[in-house]
Amino acid sequence: MVKRTSFEGDSCPIARSLEALGDWWSLLIIREALFGVRRFGEFQSKLGMAKNILSTRLRSLVDHGILATAPASDGSAYQEYVLTPKGRGTFPILVALRQWSEAFDDHPEEIATILVDREKGRPVKKLEMRAEDGRLLSPADTTLKPRPAPRRRSA
Amino acid sequence: MVKRTSFEGDSCPIARSLEALGDWWSLLIIREALFGVRRFGEFQSKLGMAKNILSTRLRSLVDHGILATAPASDGSAYQEYVLTPKGRGTFPILVALRQWSEAFDDHPEEIATILVDREKGRPVKKLEMRAEDGRLLSPADTTLKPRPAPRRRSA
DNA sequence: CTTGTGTGGTTGCATCATAAAACCATATGC
DNA sequence: GCATATGGTTTTATGATGCAACCACACAAG
Incomplete structure (x- = not known):
């Protein structure tokens, strides 16, 4: 192929x-x-x-x-x-892409728009990764686990 | 071209x-x-x-x-x-892609891994968009504004 | 020093995807 | 009925992709 x-x-x-x-x-x-x-x-x-x-x-x-x-x-x-x-549901993906450009683009002055909170007109916060209990997580605070086996109903 | x-x-x-x-x-x-x-x-x-x-x-x-x-x-x-x-800095983008698959994939049982908080072993929360003051924002709560003109030093 | 082997690529095609423009079908306005 | 706008498909040229083969270098054994 x-x-x-x-x-x-x-x-x-x-x-x-x-x-x-x-x-x-x-x-x-x-x-x-x-x-x-x-x-x-x-x-x-x-x-x-x-x-x-x-x-x-x-x-x-x-x-x-x-x-x-x-x-x-x-x-x-x-x-x-x-x-x-x-x-x-793709909205967070687009926001993540946008924020990455805003943070790291070599020519940020060419970016024409900013995403703002409609109510206050202020920029939205950067997306954060949090644990279930609300702790802020960095990439190093996370790891991958195998997905639990599918639960069969009864046996 | x-x-x-x-x-x-x-x-x-x-x-x-x-x-x-x-x-x-x-x-x-x-x-x-x-x-x-x-x-x-x-x-x-x-x-x-x-x-x-x-x-x-x-x-x-x-x-x-x-x-x-x-x-x-x-x-x-x-x-x-x-x-x-x-x-x-692309990490949030990958997390957003991952979470989108987890939420919407037609065959989620084929997804082999889950991203967990290393400390607790529990899945990380979905990425949330928040305002500066911490309010949770939906896509409809946001809008785009033109970027303010670049600030020239002195004149 | 010569041969062998593993790593880290580059080169050559064959095939696929992409892009621009032309073409077509259906609606809509007059 | 005729012109025109909308919503595409077809045609054709070119760039991107994928696989395999090849090459360059380092290192080790003989």
Whole structure:
């Protein structure tokens, strides 16, 4: 097989997520969708990407349950692409990417926008990793454990 | 230009981060590096990827300041690839990807590992977005603001 | 010093994905 | 009915990917 290697069967959850949204465009399409974009042409003009690729990506995102097609909305008999809960669940990923750029980009002055708390207009805090009891965790405070075997009902 | 479109000049921080780590392998290489992998052959055998592509990706990650080459470490006169602070800063991104899989994957039973608090052995909490004052924020509670103009010193 | 072996890559193709533009189908406006 | 906008698909060229083979260097044994 010379195809791009698929991570579908991989047991690593990071690889599995990249299978769905690890290409050049998917996360940007989701970003636009989170801003309320729903129509093919709107995605295409805002992202400036080729229409065939947009078409492929939208289909892939629908197949992965990240977007769903809705029959219409404003009367016109066309199709719309709306985020599913799974799609909206990518929000922390986008925030993490944004914060990484804000923290480490070599030219942060080129970043045009900041994510703020709507109520106060102040930047949101950096994402933090915490234990169940609320302790702040650094990467070194964490480790990987094998997943417990699936619990079979009765025996 | 028929090349893969570059997001380098884009003003969106998400696009900018994808420029550095938005391809199929970079985040997985970083994942291994966070586990302590440093040598070419070790990356290659653990990830099962072609060596030329690994070579290209490592160079790209070094160029982006995510990895750095260290002259040696165990005496053998070869090179090592170690994460920079910028590279270690991707940790929240990987956690976000992992948690998204854990929450939304269609076959979660295939996920082999869980990320736990090393001290207690309990799963880490989901990443939360909070305001400066600690209020928990949903996506709808946030908005984007234009970045304030760069502050020039004196005038 | 020569041979062998392991590590760390680079080079050559064959194949796949991507991109731009042209084309097409359906709606909508006039 | 005709022009035009929307929402795509098809065509074709080129870049990226994947596999295998090859090469360079270090080190060790003979």
